[in-house]
Amino acid sequence: MLSWPFFTEQQTNCRYACKEWGNAMEIDNGVKRTEVADLIRTLMGGEKGRDMKRMAAEWKEKAARPTGPGGSSVVNLQRLIEEALL
Numbered sequence: 001m002l003s004w005p006f007f008t009e010q011q012t013n014c015r016y017a018c019k020e021w022g023n024a025m026e027i028d029n030g031v032k033r034t035e036v037a038d039l040i041r042t043l044m045g046g047e048k049g050r051d052m053k054r055m056a057a058e059w060k061e062k063a064a065r066p067t068g069p070g071g072s073s074v075v076n077l078q079r080l081i082e083e084a085l086l
Contacts, residue, residue, distance in 0.1 A: 022055045 017024035025039050025048070043049040066073040 021059070023052050023059065025052075 014024070014026060018026045025043065027036065027039065043052065065071055068074070
């Protein structure tokens, strides 16, 4: 993901995506076509791109566990339905 701080509205989201989560690369405000092309080449073939792909796979796995059968999100939703509606 390419993250432009003012395009995402909140600079905090850009910071987390780029620095903390490691699944985005930041583009400055005065971006030029050649800079975008360079970033995309880095993402598609470079080590940074492989790291970002690995991080995305980890996030996918982490999201699948609680939302799958018997996961904490499913259990909590069932409990909410039982307590609030039944």
